[in-house]
Each structure stands twice: as structure tokens, then as C-alpha cells.
Amino acid sequence: MKGELLVDGWIETLTDPNVIMAALVSLAVLATFYSLVTPFFERGDLAKRMKSVATEREQIRARERARLNAEVTNGRASLRTQHNTSVREIVDRLNLKKALVDDNTVNRLKTAGYRSQNALNTFLFARFCLPFLFLILAVLYIFVLGTFAEKPFMLRLCFAIGFAYVGFYAPNIFIANAISKRQHSIRRAWPDALDLLLICVESGVSMEVAMRRVADEIAAQSPPLAEELVLTTAELSFLPDRRVALENLGLRTGLEEVKSVTQALIQADRYGTPVAQALRVLAQESRDQRMTAAEKKAAALPPKLTVPMILFFLPVLVAVILGPAGIQVADKF
Numbered sequence: 001m002k003g004e005l006l007v008d009g010w011i012e013t014l015t016d017p018n019v020i021m022a023a024l025v026s027l028a029v030l031a032t033f034y035s036l037v038t039p040f041f042e043r044g045d046l047a048k049r050m051k052s053v054a055t056e057r058e059q060i061r062a063r064e065r066a067r068l069n070a071e072v073t074n075g076r077a078s079l080r081t082q083h084n085t086s087v088r089e090i091v092d093r094l095n096l097k098k099a100l101v102d103d104n105t106v107n108r109l110k111t112a113g114y115r116s117q118n119a120l121n122t123f124l125f126a127r128f129c130l131p132f133l134f135l136i137l138a139v140l141y142i143f144v145l146g147t148f149a150e151k152p153f154m155l156r157l158c159f160a161i162g163f164a165y166v167g168f169y170a171p172n173i174f175i176a177n178a179i180s181k182r183q184h185s186i187r188r189a190w191p192d193a194l195d196l197l198l199i200c201v202e203s204g205v206s207m208e209v210a211m212r213r214v215a216d217e218i219a220a221q222s223p224p225l226a227e228e229l230v231l232t233t234a235e236l237s238f239l240p241d242r243r244v245a246l247e248n249l250g251l252r253t254g255l256e257e258v259k260s261v262t263q264a265l266i267q268a269d270r271y272g273t274p275v276a277q278a279l280r281v282l283a284q285e286s287r288d289q290r291m292t293a294a295e296k297k298a299a300a301l302p303p304k305l306t307v308p309m310i311l312f313f314l315p316v317l318v319a320v321i322l323g324p325a326g327i328q329v330a331d332k333f
Contacts, residue, residue, distance in 0.1 A: 087118075087125045111254040112178040113224060126171045134167030135160060179254065182224045186253055189222030191290050193229070194261065194283035202276045207265070208236045228252055242269055257286055 101124065109119055138160040141147055148156055193214050200210035211233045219226035228249060235245035243266050250259035264278040 087121045090128075091121045091124050107251060107254075108175055108179065110252045111182065112175050113182055113227070114175075114178075115252075123171055123175070127168060130167035130170050131164045132167075134170075135164035138163035183253065183255055185222045186225045186228070187255060187257070188290070189218055189225045190255070190257060191283060191286035192221065193218045193225060194279060194286055198276060198279040198283055201279060207275070208233050211236070242266075257282075257289065 101120070105123075106120065109115070109123060114120075114123070142156050142160055148159070196214045196217055197210055200213055201207070205213070211229045215226040215229035215233070218229070231252075232245055232249045235248060236242055239245045246262040246266050250262040253259075261279075261282050264282055265275065267273065268275045268278055
């Protein structure tokens with residue numbers, strides 16, 4: 001009897017709107033505190049990124065060696081197999097690659113910085129499992145704990161299904177956020193990288209050495225861009241066609257300014273036109289685009305400040321100006 005009363009008390013406490021509101025406010029305060037404190041304790045992950053790129057370079061080397069061996073031995077050579085993991089086994093058994101993967105999915109993962117096969121398997125496993133997990137949590141919260149008990153059953157069922165739908169698209173939202181952050185970092189550092197690349201090319205070094213040098217210099221400003229340049233250097237060294245390596249750089253970044261530079265480099269390599277002249281023009285255009293974007297943000301600032309000023313500054317200003325006069329009028333009457 002005491003146990004039932006205790007369970008009923010816990011359920012009543014957990015479903016109390018005041019308790020839920022207090023928990024949400026506490027979570028928001030902790031999230032704000034975490035967001036403010038994390039940058040002070042954040043360590044640079046440049047060494048980790050460079051190590052992952054080195055691993056990618058070794059994979060490219062192994063893949064190209066295997067391809068050449070296959071051509072020499074008439075198909076008797078094969079790629080080195082990888083150890084199966086539980087996630088990979090689940091993905092293969094359920095045939096999730098055929099159901100959920102297309103070229104756009106693979107390209108989006110590469111743009112987000114996840115290029116390994118394990119990353120693809122983890123993404124597919126998350127898209128398969130999260131809807132069921134979110135659905136179970138929604139059923140427990142809505143039906144078992146009795147939340148929204150006054151609502152119709154169909155409405156509560158729609159809430160649970162909608163929560164499961166959010167779980168299905170949660171990995172896509174995560175990847176989109178990672179792509180946005182990565183592209184923002186690359187876009188900000190790209191004009192400086194072009195200037196450095198132009199200096200290296202005009203000094204007489206090759207494109208591979210220039211990209212490697214630029215990657216070392218730009219790593220402190222934009223680790224994602226340094227990672228992409230190092231990977232492009234590896235592909236230029238091992239791929240049989242330089243055009244494929246440059247096109248892969250544009251596909252991995254997903255930025256039009258990067259694709260225009262890669263197309264200019266491809267045309268310069270194909271027709272023998274001066275690379276330095278094309279880089280100089282493209283570097284100037286990139287700087288102009290960055291300045292235009294900054295001016296656009298500056299021009300959009302006054303309209304964005306209008307509503308906060310009306311809501312927060314104007315009432316305080318009116319109270320400060322009219323407050324003493326109101327007090328004097330109240331004293332007289």
C-alpha cells in the first residue's frame with residue numbers, strides 16, 4: 001500500500017506542470033552556462049583533424065595501389081577488408097543502404113566532414129533507431145505518465161507519432177548543422193587561403209606544395225579548410241587524374257566560390273593558361289564577396305534592433321523621463 005502511494009506520488013510530481021516548468025528552466029540555465037563556459041575550456045582539435053586526414057591519405061594510397069594491382073593481375077587483387085562492427089552488421093542485415101542512401105546522402109556526409117564508411121553506418125543506424133526511441137519516450141510520457149490526459153486519444157497519438165517523426169529527421173538536422181558550421185568556417189578563410197596560394201604559385205612552387213603550405217598556414221584560422229586542402233594534396237599525389245582531385249574539393253565543401261576556383265584550376269591545367277592570373281582575379285572576387293556579406297549584415301542590423309529597442313529600451317526610457325513628473329502629480333493630487 002505504501003509502495004503504491006509512493007509510486008502515485010512520484011507520478012503526480014512528474015506530471016505536475018510546475019515541476020516540468022522548473023525542470024525546463026533549470027535545463028535552459030544549465031545549457032546557457034555550458035555555452036558560456038565551454039569556449040574557455042575548449043581545446044584545439046587541429047592535431048586530431050590532421051591525424052584523420054593522414055589516415056584518409058593512407059586509405060587513398062591503399063585504394064590506388066589495390067586498383068593498380070587489380071589492373072596488373074586481371075582482377076585477382078582485392079581491397080583490404082575491414083572488420084565488421086555491430087552497427088555495420090545491423091545496417092547490412094536490414095539493407096538500410098539501399099533504402100536510405102543515395103548520392104546526395106554520401107555527399108552531405110562528406111560536406112559535414114564525415115567521410116569514413118563507419119560514419120555512414122552510424123548515420124543509417126541513428127536514422128533507423130531514433131524514431132523508435134523517440135516514439136517509446138513519447139508513449140511513456142503521454143500515455144503511461146498520463147500527461148495531456150484531458151486531450152482526445154487521437155490527438156495524443158498524433159503527438160507521439162509526430163515525436164517519432166522528429167526522431168527520424170534528427171540525424172539530418174544534425175548533419176545540416178555540421179555542414180553550416182563547416183561551410184561558414186571555410187567561407188571566412190577562403191579569401192585568405194587564395195591570397196596565400198597566389199603567393200606560393202607566383203614564387204614558383206607546384207600546386208601540391210602550395211596547397212600543403214597554405215594548409216599549414218591556414219590551419220589556425222580554419223581547421224576544416226586546412227583539412228580539405230591536405231586531403232586535396234593527397235588526391236593530387238595519388239589519383240591518376242588531377243581534374244578528379246580538384247572536383248572532389250568542390251564537392252566536399254559544397255561552396256560555389258570553391259567550385260569556381262577548382263574549375264579555373266582545371267581549365268588552367270588543361271589549356272596551359274597562367275594559374276597566377278586566374279588566382280589573382282578569383283582572390284579579388286572572394287574578398288569582394290566577403291566585404292559584401294559584411295556590409296549586408298551591417299545594413300540588416302538596424303531593422304533587427306528595432307523590435308528589441310521598442311520592447312526593452314523604450315519603456316525604460318519613458319519610465320525614467322515621465323516617472324518624476326508622475327510622482328510630483330501624484331503628490332499634488
